[in-house]
Amino acid sequence: DAKTTQPPSMDCAEGRAANLPCNHSTISGNEYVYWYRQIHSQGPQYIIHGLKNNETNEMASLIITEDRKSSTLILPHATLRDTAVYYCIVRGVSSGSARQLTFGSGTQLTVLP
Amino acid sequence: DAGVIQSPRHEVTEMGQEVTLRCKPISGHNSLFWYRQTMMRGLELLIYFNNNVPIDDSGMPEDRFSAKMPNASFSTLKIQPSEPRDSAVYFCASSHEGRGGYTFGSGTRLTVV
Numbered sequence: 027d028a029k030t031t032q033p034p035s036m037d038c039a040e041g042r043a044a045n046l047p048c049n050h051s052t053i054s055g056n057e058y059v060y061w062y063r064q065i066h067s068q069g070p071q072y073i074i075h076g077l078k079n080n081e082t083n084e085m086a087s088l089i090i091t092e093d094r095k096s097s098t099l100i101l102p103h104a105t106l107r108d109t110a111v112y113y114c115i116v117r118g119v120s121s122g123s124a125r126q127l128t129f130g131s132g133t134q135l136t137v138l139p
Numbered sequence: 140d141a142g143v144i145q146s147p148r149h150e151v152t153e154m155g156q157e158v159t160l161r162c163k164p165i166s167g168h169n170s171l172f173w174y175r176q177t178m179m180r181g182l183e184l185l186i187y188f189n190n191n192v193p194i195d196d197s198g199m200p201e202d203r204f205s206a207k208m209p210n211a212s213f214s215t216l217k218i219q220p221s222e223p224r225d226s227a228v229y230f231c232a233s234s235h236e237g238r239g240g241y242t243f244g245s246g247t248r249l250t251v252v
Contacts (some may be wrong), residue, residue, distance in 0.1 A: 053152075057249070060240070062240075068245065068246075069143075069230050069243030069244055069245055069246050070182070070241075070243045071243070072240030072241060072242070074237075074238070075240065090184070093166070126172075126183070126184055126187060126195065127159075127172075127185065127241060129174075129181060129182035131181060
C-alpha cells in the first residue's frame, strides 16, 4: 500500500540542480511530506518536510503542488556527496501507526562529475 | 550531541545463538524506533516506543524477536534463537514526540551463519 511513487533512478551533473519528483495522489489533509536520504552504508538522514507550503532549509527546498498530490525536492547545487537514495514519505501526525515513517524504494540519485 | 548510538556496529553469530542489539537515543527524545533493512525488503519498521512504552510492534517478524526500553536512554532488540534469514542491517532512530525528523543511528550489521 505504497503512498508515494518515485522514479527508481536519476542522474545529475555536479554543480547543477537536482530535482527529485514524488507523486502522492492519495495524501490526506493532515499528512505531511517528508524527505530522507540514505548514503551507502549509513543510516537514513532527515532532509526536510512540509504540509502545503514550500519549505527551504540549508540542505534543500521542497516544492508541494497546490493540490498536494505531488512534490519536488530540489538540491540547488548537487555535489558528488549528494549521491544517495532519496525517500519521499507521507506521514500523519495523529497517534499510533499514522505517525510512523514507512519507507518505499526511493530514488537512487547519482551525481556525475 | 553524539546522536543516536548503536552497538555493536557489526555482529557475526552462529545460527541458534542469542543476539542483542543496543541503542542509546538522543537525550530528550521520547520516541524510539527499530528498523531492519535488507536488499529484498528495504527498510521495515519493527517496533516503536513512546515514553518507553511499546506502541506498535506489528512489524516484529515473529516471537524470536523482542525489544525493550527499560529507561529513556536505552533500548535493546533481542533475537533468540537467531537464523540466517535475520541477517540484515538494524537501525535505531529517535525523535521528539514522534514528530519532525527522525535521527537514525549508524546501524548494526548482523550476519547469522
